[in-house]
Amino acid sequence: MKIELLTASTVDLDELGRLQRESFLGVADPDQLAGVQTPEYYRWKYTQAGGEARIAQIRNDNGELVAMNSAFPVTLTNGDKTTRGWQSCDTATHPSARGRGYFLKCLNALKETFDEGEVFFGYPNANSAHGFTKFGWQRISTLQIFAGIIPPFSALPKIRRIDRFGPEQDDLAARLAAPGRIMIQRSAAYMNDRYCSPQRPLYT
Incomplete structure (x- = not known):
């Protein structure tokens, strides 16, 4: 067994995508995953404004690559204070290598690379929640996803389409920040990377 610590610019994205596809084979809808388990997707996800992702x-x-976990950097706010956070993502263990503690080994390897005061966090699904608990994480809350039909906005002149986020978004992000509320700073740079990137133009 060999543990490697890589960055977005040094990892083999084709190999990484292949491990993801093999790990999730039969677990998730192949058609849904076809657009995300690709080198292009990981290149977009791992090279955003906050800096390069780290991959264990x-x-x-x-x-042969049999397990991995990644983390990408974000800025967290708490009132007027900011700190760097690392959001865990893309946990995968090949079926042939499960049950050997590789998930926790990857998490610990990543944790060792972060500076004091930086926050390692994530949004685990039901499959990985137990592993994160063993790692020492505490459950804060369960996120509820809401989806609904958006009514036509033609009668509301204050709503307009934009192609990029600008200073108004930075102002909104500053006003959303409040003491006691730790959150990802949704600055214009963050929003443009997430929602208006030419590498992955998914949203309007």
Whole structure:
């Protein structure tokens, strides 16, 4: 077993995507994953304004990639204070290598790379929540997802389409920040990377 610590610019994104596809085979809808488990998707996700993602990988004795966990940097706010956060993502262990503690080994390897005061956090699904608890994380809350039909906005002149976020978004992000509320700083740079990136133009 060999643990590697890489960044977005040094990791093999084709190999990473292949491990993801093999790990989730039969677990998730292949059509849904076809657009995200690609080198292009990971290049977009791992190289945003906050900096490069870090990736912990484990190889077996034959040199084959069998496990990984990644984290990408974000700015967290708490009132007028900011700190760097690292959001865990893309946990995967090949079916042939499960049950050996590789998930926790990847998390610990990543944790060792962060500076004192930086926050390591995530939004685990039901499959990974137990592993994160063993890692020492505490559950804060359950996020509720809401989806609904948006009514036509033609009668509301204050609503307009934009192609990029600008100073108004930075002002909104500053007003949303409040003491006692730790949140990702949704600055214009963050929003443009997430929602208006030419690498992944998914949203209007």
